[in-house]
Amino acid sequence: MTTGTNCRRWHRGWAGAMAVSLLAAGCSSDNGGDGAGPTTTTADRTTSEAPPATGSGEEEPAQEDATFVEGECWWALPEDLPAAITVTCGTIEVPADRNDPESETITLAVDRIHHADADADDPPIVNLHGGPGGDSLSEAPASVLTLSALEERDLIMYDQRGSGRSTPSLNCPEKEEAVLDSLGAADGWDEEFAANEEAVRVCRDRLVDSGVDLDDYDTLASVADLETIRRAFDIETWNLWGASYGTRLGLAYAREHPDRVRSLVIDSVYGPHIGGAERTRTLPDGAVERLSAACDAEPDCEAANGDVEQQLAKAQESFDDQPETITGKIIVAGEEVTRSFTLTGSDVKAGIFAALYETELIPQLPSIIANLAEGDRAIVAAFLSTGVPRLLDLSEGAYYSFECADSGRLARGDGWDEAQSDPGDAALFALATAEPFCEAWDVEELPASFNEPVDVDVPTLVYGGTLDPITPYDESKAQAERMPDARFVSVPGAGHGAAATDDCTRSARDDFWHDPAVDLPSCIDDLQIAPFAAAD
Secondary structure (H helix, E strand, O other): OHHHHHHHOOOOOEEEEEEOOOOOOOOOOOOOOOOOOOEEEOEEEEEEOOOOOOOOOOOOOOOOEEEEEEEOOOOOOOOOOOOOOEEEEEEEEEOOOOOOOOOOOEEEEEEEEEOOOOOOOOOEEEEEEOOOOOOOOOOOOOHHHHHHHHHHOOOEEEEOOOOOOEOOOOOOOHHHHHHHHOOOOOOOOOHHHHHHHHHHHHHHHHHHHOOOOOHHHOOHHHHHHHHHHHOOOOOOOOEEEEHHHHHHHHHHHHHHHHHHEEEEEEEEEEEOOOHHHHHHHHHHHHHHHHHHHHHHHOOOHHHHOHHHHHHHHHHHHHHHHHOEEEEEEEEOOEEEEEEEEEEEEHHHHHHHHHHHOOOOOOOHHHHHHHHHHOOOHHHHHHHHHHHHHHOOOOOOHHHHHHHHHHHHHHHHHHHHHHHHHHHHHHHHHHOOOOOOHHHHHOOOOOHHHHHHOOOOOEEEEEEEOOOOOOOOOHHHHHHHHHHHEEEEEOOOOOOOOOOOOOHHHHHHHHHHHHHHOOOOOHHHHHOOOOOOOOOO
16 A cells, blocks of 8 residues: 655656645645745844734734844755846744743744846735645745746745744654555555554654644644734735645635735635545545546547546556565655555555646546556556655645644544545545544644635635646635635646646736736636547
């Protein structure tokens, strides 16, 4: 069996098809898919004394001044960086618990990207990474350097509390080892769940013993962190941009502070109201059904590859009858180690689910499934070198803390006991979600009001990919319909993260940042699904 918690976008190949980061939270640390520039290194401070916002709907004690402290960037900058772009890196300290005057502090890693042609006083864009537990700053964020919006306004990126370069880190190497052990055997659900749950408990105990209060890590705390960042840069209003879990954070912030939001761009929506055992249980089958329907709608696809659901069932049966074992060297925590991995039928299904995150890979999936069904396993070898390392880059402790605090009550709905006791061929998916481990992680849940749908009246642009496996299209569309001032971009054939699919989808976003009242470009009406490839 395999399991994993990768929040990053999938690369082409079996890294997408078998690397199994199956996050019930719609996990993605995607920063928008469109990076960073030269840094200022002087240890200056930018300070604001504006009154703090509460981030929770309750009156909040007075906070210390919000201060941005500049420092060296954490990575080398691209040699071909345009001279007009400057990146300033630094940190902002926030209280771990804003209701405790004696609270420890959390240090947020932050950067601000500026183009020489932009007016630094114009409302900037703040990027909200996915996860929870993903990051924006583990690497130089090169992809965003092509954003045309940089010529008009600055871009602020940061790692949320518990994640990435922010400290303390809630990373769980214990859970990562359990993941690798699960990949190395074809054990049953009970054995693998017990091993993973024990790893979660060990990580929790270590973090608590080190002084971390896990109750300090939830989305409302991150909303308050955003307010501190805004005040540190003396920003009146700004533009929020989030994908996947970043949409939950953006929606929660807009509900608490609508007067601070010039615009909101949300891609692949995972709102505060979304969760529950039944939803989680049906995600894998629903994703495969949508892929199969898309192939059926294209006569050449079905003729060349067969029925997707039937072919996948055949491939799963083959791997269950004869699991595939591969051995090789991988990099774990910066060190090269030799590991063996045993892949069974549930791993194949989980891998296809994970591959559906990546829009560019989707046209290949019916043919990949058909080849696997016919016994061609050549593609599996790529899993070792490219897939496995990407299973380990999430801050698991942040993931569990946020998910269990935000949505723990939703997971206790009808069907949860059955889903947890016998997940069937979705066992791998279940191991990669937070819900089975919330009892072991044991954090305080947010008020029930947090789980109310968000219908705030702010200018909003919503994207949904029709083949998104983890935050299904219908949920993004429903969020757009719920909000009084929202536009919806439907992207046929797109997976998880649809805004950067092509020039048309990018232009809709860039136009919206320029003027949140603008109409969608006419090209949106002409978007079409990419044709599927044929099996070899």
